[in-house]
Amino acid sequence: MFYIIGLGLCDEKDITVRGLEAVKGCSRVYLEAYTSILMVHKERLEAFYGKDLILADRDMVETESDEILRDADKEDVALLVVGDPFGATTHTDIVLRARNANIPVRVVHNASIMNAVGACGLQLYNFGQTVSLVFFTDTWRPDSFYDRVKENADLGMHTLLLLDIKVKEQSEENLARGRKIYEPPRYMSIPQAVAQLVEVEAARGAGVLAPDATLAIAVSRVGGGGGQERIVSGTLAELLAQPPAAFGAPLHSLVLVGRRLHHLEVEYAETFAVDRASWRRVARDVYGCALD
Amino acid sequence: MFYIIGLGLCDEKDITVRGLEAVKGCSRVYLEAYTSILMVHKERLEAFYGKDLILADRDMVETESDEILRDADKEDVALLVVGDPFGATTHTDIVLRARNANIPVRVVHNASIMNAVGACGLQLYNFGQTVSLVFFTDTWRPDSFYDRVKENADLGMHTLLLLDIKVKEQSEENLARGRKIYEPPRYMSIPQAVAQLVEVEAARGAGVLAPDATLAIAVSRVGGGGGQERIVSGTLAELLAQPPAAFGAPLHSLVLVGRRLHHLEVEYAETFAVDRASWRRVARDVYGCALD
Numbered sequence: 213m214f215y216i217i218g219l220g221l222c223d224e225k226d227i228t229v230r231g232l233e234a235v236k237g238c239s240r241v242y243l244e245a246y247t248s249i250l251m252v253h254k255e256r257l258e259a260f261y262g263k264d265l266i267l268a269d270r271d272m273v274e275t276e277s278d279e280i281l282r283d284a285d286k287e288d289v290a291l292l293v294v295g296d297p298f299g300a301t302t303h304t305d306i307v308l309r310a311r312n313a314n315i316p317v318r319v320v321h322n323a324s325i326m327n328a329v330g331a332c333g334l335q336l337y338n339f340g341q342t343v344s345l346v347f348f349t350d351t352w353r354p355d356s357f358y359d360r361v362k363e364n365a366d367l368g369m370h371t372l373l374l375l376d377i378k379v380k381e382q383s384e385e386n387l388a389r390g391r392k393i394y395e396p397p398r399y400m401s402i403p404q405a406v407a408q409l410v411e412v413e414a415a416r417g418a419g420v421l422a423p424d425a426t427l428a429i430a431v432s433r434v435g436g437g438g439g440q441e442r443i444v445s446g447t448l449a450e451l452l453a454q455p456p457a458a459f460g461a462p463l464h465s466l467v468l469v470g471r472r473l474h475h476l477e478v479e480y481a482e483t484f485a486v487d488r489a490s491w492r493r494v495a496r497d498v499y500g501c502a503l504d
Numbered sequence: 505m506f507y508i509i510g511l512g513l514c515d516e517k518d519i520t521v522r523g524l525e526a527v528k529g530c531s532r533v534y535l536e537a538y539t540s541i542l543m544v545h546k547e548r549l550e551a552f553y554g555k556d557l558i559l560a561d562r563d564m565v566e567t568e569s570d571e572i573l574r575d576a577d578k579e580d581v582a583l584l585v586v587g588d589p590f591g592a593t594t595h596t597d598i599v600l601r602a603r604n605a606n607i608p609v610r611v612v613h614n615a616s617i618m619n620a621v622g623a624c625g626l627q628l629y630n631f632g633q634t635v636s637l638v639f640f641t642d643t644w645r646p647d648s649f650y651d652r653v654k655e656n657a658d659l660g661m662h663t664l665l666l667l668d669i670k671v672k673e674q675s676e677e678n679l680a681r682g683r684k685i686y687e688p689p690r691y692m693s694i695p696q697a698v699a700q701l702v703e704v705e706a707a708r709g710a711g712v713l714a715p716d717a718t719l720a721i722a723v724s725r726v727g728g729g730g731g732q733e734r735i736v737s738g739t740l741a742e743l744l745a746q747p748p749a750a751f752g753a754p755l756h757s758l759v760l761v762g763r764r765l766h767h768l769e770v771e772y773a774e775t776f777a778v779d780r781a782s783w784r785r786v787a788r789d790v791y792g793c794a795l796d
Binding site for chain 1: 510512513516517518519520521522524525588589590591593596597599600603610611612613614615616618619620622623625627628629630631632633634635636655659661666726727729768771772775
């Protein structure tokens with residue numbers, strides 16, 4: 213059996229009981245290396261699961277799937293992934309390969325940011341398409357995300373923005389010299405993300421990301437205990453003015469609030485507001501939300 | 505501490521290790537009675553968790569939250585819910601009440617249909633808003649869902665349709681006589697759902713639910729082992745022609761495929777097709793998907 217097992221969002225204890233039982237019965241267990249975005253290290257996972265883990269970066273999952281799937285028709289092999297297994301196309305791809313090789317596959321689901329973002333208080337069924345925001349560089353500042361956000365905003369939907377991460381980057385020098393030395397991972401911060409949104413709004417001007425009239429909620433480490441989870445709500449301008457530390461440790465995501473907003477959503481997210489009075493004022497005056 | 509713990513989608517082993525540890529330390533554990541939609545009975549959960557569970561229907565979670573939260577500032581109390589805690593507004597409401605009473609709250613996330621639906625092979629970030637479909641009656645056939653589906657379809661987004669369930673219904677006679685006798689739960693089947701879609705399409709005529717030109721994927725018991733998980737893809741007409749048993753046991757959900765469709769999505773879901781050739785033909789000719 214080939215298992216793809218979601219690890220959830222935080223640490224070694226977010227695996228399900230079913231997932232843990234499967235791991236313990238496997239002859240080989242791969243850990244997708246994007247798990248650098250879990251809040252714990254490989255060694256802690258290994259100690260808790262009682263298994264050595266083989267690191268597999270996303271390239272390996274794509275290009276060496278034959279090795280990962282080797283003998284999975286005769287013994288149990290698992291691939292552990294952060295969040296839920298169907299968060300990335302690479303996982304549907306390896307499932308297809310397994311099926312074509314007549315290897316039975318079992319997926320063990322878990323929370324991912326796609327549903328855990330409900331922790332911000334906005335109702336999941338009112339989210340439109342999910343949008344990715346990549347790091348701007350001096351020469352590459354793609355703004356097509358703006359069209360996606362506008363499509364959602366025009367319908368009054370909320371938008372989950374997934375912020376870029378860079379792992380396994382090589383410096384230009386190391387790349388030129390063929391040295392497999394990698395830079396430390398980089399995570400887009402909330403102020404960086406908001407600055408990019410505001411820049412593109414200034415250029416495009418459709419008003420869907422007006423700094424003082426757009427409500428947003430920053431989330432990080434959803435479900436994390438010991439105060440790791442951070443949720444901060446406010447206008448884009450208010451979020452931009454916060455120091456990065458206000459948003460806790462990465463990974464961060466940002467939710468843009470749509471106009472189809474219920475007063476219960478406003479009240480729930482008000483708990484996390486930079487400025488409660490401002491939060492309520494914009495919800496009432498700009499979003500037209502009926503509040504006391 | 506007040507815990508709200510997601511149980512995931514299938515059975516007693518879908519709870520996370522963190523969730524299970526929390527349950528074992530609680531002095532009272534409530535089980536939201538919509539858990540009739542889990543695939544197992546309360547007794548099996550109790551045996552596995554080693555705890556007696558207090559059934560709480562959704563009314564009780566709304567109206568008797570004071571009792572549920574009693575002493576949760578001094579001891580640990582848990583509310584177990586199917587899927588993820590933020591799938592229902594009642595849960596954000598009880599979190600707000602706990603906060604207002606200065607009771608610390610910890611949410612333990614899990615998979616829900618909102619992210620596990622990725623198992624059908626469609627990419628989650630291309631889903632628009634989620635839409636609920638209620639049972640039509642002789643006198644009440646609400647069609648406003650059609651507008652929501654059309655909004656998604658116009659953008660090329662997929663739509664997750666959540667199918668109605670009826671639990672704790674009373675017959676008219678029992679209701680009139682004040683007898684608290686409840687009918688067995690009812691779950692909308694896939695053919696019922698599709699029949700309602702086709703009926704509304706005939707009346708509204710915008711062509712977003714054309715029986716022979718709209719691709720859809722029925723899912724049930726996602727993540728369930730032993731062949732419980734069923735995924736069936738086809739045109740609406742093809743799904744309508746299947747016997748209900750083809751879709752496995754409830755709960756069912758239905759995904760309407762949007763035009764922004766990638767060939768990998770087509771290929772993945774083809775595995776589940778009623779008729780593979782027809783699936784590919786509609787994907788290519790109607791959806792304009794580039795296939796070999």
